[in-house]
Amino acid sequence: MINPVIWLILTIIDIYFYVILASVIMSWLIGFNVINGSNQYVRQIGYALHRLTEPLLAPIRRRLPDLGGIDVSPIVLLLALQFIKYLIVYYAPRFMQ
16 A cells, blocks of 8 residues: 555656656657647647746756757656656655554
């Protein structure tokens, strides 16, 4: 049986994982002109995704070296989220006893 607080934290990490993926996919779709970036709804979704992801991606971007236009900060953040998730799953039962 999992603690409800641990379940909530893991669920929030999972949701944020998918928000980051949506942001990356949307940037690709706009970059390759699959969707129109000047469309009002696309712009609103992009703005919301940017506001949700930028607080964690900006510090990672500042620390990573310049790779010539390739942004690997989402990959680093996704790996960090998975690492934190597995740490919680591994250590939480030990602290709950």
